[in-house]
Amino acid sequence: MTTPTQAASEHPLAFDLEAALARLEPWLGDLRGARLFITGGTGFYGSWLLETLLWAEDRLRLGVRVVVLTRRPEAFGRRAPHLARHPAVCLHPGDLRGFRFPDGSFTHVIHAGSELVVAEAGGGMDLLETTLGGIRRVGELAHERGVRRLLYASSGAVYGPAVPGRGPAGEDDPPRALASDAGSAYGEAKRLGELGCMLLGSQYGFDVIRARGFAFLGPYLPLDSHRAAAQFLADALEGRCPRVLGTGTAVRSYLYGGDLAVWLWVLLLRGAAGRAYNVGSDQPITIQGLAAAVAAAADLPAPAVSSRGLGLGEGVDYYVPDITRAREELGLGVFTPLADAIRRTLAWHRHGVRACA
16 A cells, blocks of 8 residues: 555645545455445535545445435536546435435445535524434435444534533533524434434434534635634635634634544444444634634734633633543544644645645
């Protein structure tokens, strides 16, 4: 197998993909001859899943095939032709709640279709209906097509809102009450989504693994989002110092896209049936600190420091996972330092090719 350095000139993400392959190779035998069905395969999660899977297929000749549900196959074909036109990939047009079942059997399902677009449009009821309708449809496909394992992309939003003194969220923490308004619809939808997957898995006899995602950055991250990481990266790419709105004291943590893909594949192949796993970095950083890190990676002046500050976890908006379970059970962790993740993301957007780490 080629080394990351040798492969780096062949593909804009070659270093990341070789690093992912090295970590995943011991488990990829489980995918030999597999046929997967993926929802959300054209988004951030899905693009990284396809990049890593197809990189492995081209090098290891696994004989894997993947059907990707998408509402806009033509758009994905224009955006990522090397993924959309790969011989192992079939784009299947359809909507989550009513897609036609593809022919043939499947071994695995990854349900990563995102309801965030619905949530951000303010359609709370549509969000709940889309979530549950999509899960029922995907569960029926899993039942009818002989699926053995299903990975559900949930969210850290299931833990509810931040409260004073809250530390990292653990999978066994009691859920916090969600507000009875549209702003809580996404977290409630993900809670219901997890329950729905577990009920269908029990009813139909397939394993369900729940991946509770937190915050991420990397290539394929949409820069038109209202989220801080996307805004700061967009500012830096325009040559502007990242703008911090508010005090900048909110605390987040960011896992790189290449690391995310490794986590998701390991969870699908080795996660314990019925288990929930937090997916993310356990290395907290304030929003002000993230802005400074992006500015440093882009050789821009440091953003102004807010005059107001709070200690980590002391009444601030704190959204960081406890990843002890994934680390101890599956050997997962933060493989890419945040500074490298930011640098690689900026370079990918600027040139389509980034320097080796």
